[in-house]
Amino acid sequence: MEKKANIFVICAPEISPILHEEIKALGYTQTKEHRLGVQLFGTLVDCMYLNLQLRTANKVLWEVSKFYAANPEQLYNKAINIPWEEELDIDGYFNIDSFVKNDTITDSRFANLKLKDAIVDRFMNAHQKRPDSGPEKDKVRIYMHWVETECILYYDTSGAVIAKHGYRKIPGTAPMLESLAAAVIMASKWDQKSPFINPMCGSGTLAIEAALLATNTAPGLFRDNFGFMYLSSFNEERWNEMCERAQKQIKPCEANIYASDISEEAIKNARFNAEEARMNKYIAFTVSDFRDANIPEEPGIIILNPEYGERLGEEDELIEIYKEIGDLFKKKCQGYTGYVFTGNRELGKNIGLRTKRKIPFYNGSIECRLLEYELYRGTRKEK
Numbered sequence: 001m002e003k004k005a006n007i008f009v010i011c012a013p014e015i016s017p018i019l020h021e022e023i024k025a026l027g028y029t030q031t032k033e034h035r036l037g038v039q040l041f042g043t044l045v046d047c048m049y050l051n052l053q054l055r056t057a058n059k060v061l062w063e064v065s066k067f068y069a070a071n072p073e074q075l076y077n078k079a080i081n082i083p084w085e086e087e088l089d090i091d092g093y094f095n096i097d098s099f100v101k102n103d104t105i106t107d108s109r110f111a112n113l114k115l116k117d118a119i120v121d122r123f124m125n126a127h128q129k130r131p132d133s134g135p136e137k138d139k140v141r142i143y144m145h146w147v148e149t150e151c152i153l154y155y156d157t158s159g160a161v162i163a164k165h166g167y168r169k170i171p172g173t174a175p176m177l178e179s180l181a182a183a184v185i186m187a188s189k190w191d192q193k194s195p196f197i198n199p200m201c202g203s204g205t206l207a208i209e210a211a212l213l214a215t216n217t218a219p220g221l222f223r224d225n226f227g228f229m230y231l232s233s234f235n236e237e238r239w240n241e242m243c244e245r246a247q248k249q250i251k252p253c254e255a256n257i258y259a260s261d262i263s264e265e266a267i268k269n270a271r272f273n274a275e276e277a278r279m280n281k282y283i284a285f286t287v288s289d290f291r292d293a294n295i296p297e298e299p300g301i302i303i304l305n306p307e308y309g310e311r312l313g314e315e316d317e318l319i320e321i322y323k324e325i326g327d328l329f330k331k332k333c334q335g336y337t338g339y340v341f342t343g344n345r346e347l348g349k350n351i352g353l354r355t356k357r358k359i360p361f362y363n364g365s366i367e368c369r370l371l372e373y374e375l376y377r378g379t380r381k382e383k
Helices: 016-025 044-053 072-079 108-127 178-187 205-214 236-248 264-276 314-332 345-351
Strands: 005-010 032-034 037-042 059-068 093-101 140-147 150-156 196-198 257-261 283-287 301-304 337-342 357-363 366-374
Touching: 005 044, 016 032, 016 037, 016 178, 037 044, 044 059, 044 236, 059 072, 059 140, 072 108, 072 150, 093 108, 108 140, 178 205, 178 357, 196 205, 205 257, 205 264, 205 283, 257 264, 264 283, 314 337, 314 345, 337 345, 345 366
Parallel strands: 093 140, 196 257, 196 301, 257 283, 301 337
Antiparallel strands: 005 037, 005 059, 032 037, 059 150, 140 150, 337 366, 357 366
16 A cells, blocks of 8 residues: 655745645645645655646655754654665665754754764664765655754655746746746636737747646656656656656647747747757747737737836836836727736836736735736727
């Protein structure tokens, strides 16, 4: 019988409601939403499936043990009694990462060292041999969450963060992380069939994520290395079957997706990234100013991610840009739902339209909003 344990799927701030819906859509019903993730219960196979399918997650953690530890000695004494040999290969390699907030610990590296010593000593006591450990993060990863006296140890089944979907070889300047782009699209009203218009597309992340969503392409298909692959209970045959099934579930894109940018270099990079994602045939890339964006008659959504004016003096220059985004919405986008993703609320006010929703997000450490505008259809002006 396969071992079951708590699974904690981590995400960026404000994304957990979207991640929760995504997990429930995969068929998981016994779930609990937290501020920075979603908790459920399952096997390593469930972790594999979540890593393959999830678009808005950062990591999938599989619980090893949860216990009381007031100090490093208690951490060591509890950890040395955990049957690590069930999942760690004696000839393998492991890395430890952690979040520690305990009065007896001033440097989390010391806590990591105590945990490493416990694991190593358990192997040495039983076998006079031990797995290697160190800074490399491409094999088994153990994650420790130790706050006050509660310590939870996990296997990080993702390894490298799954927030990066693996296709974006040229990120461009100030790129939006793939998981954030997916969350923004899923928070919008896009039905995956109507037009998706993305001026100021930069490296193409929003347009590519829209195509991946519309084609039901699992983001994990672009990666060939996950943390779970180095655990002893990993079943490669089941993983291959899972990937083959996901490949068969990919469908043609029904929507017309348009992405444009004034920069020829940005469009060149976006096209390359789209080819890496095998989505280039579904996205029409053009070099053009956002003011000249091609807006089809059929209503859909239009989404822009303009600069925020993070450096001194930039904000004044961007006021006119935001005003012209509002003009674009009013003059050319009747019947559409408009979206502007911005990390500057004051600049957002220059769009000059009433927002229907202000959806909170974080882009790294920057607090952002996805501003939604319902652009009522009037008499469409000739373009």
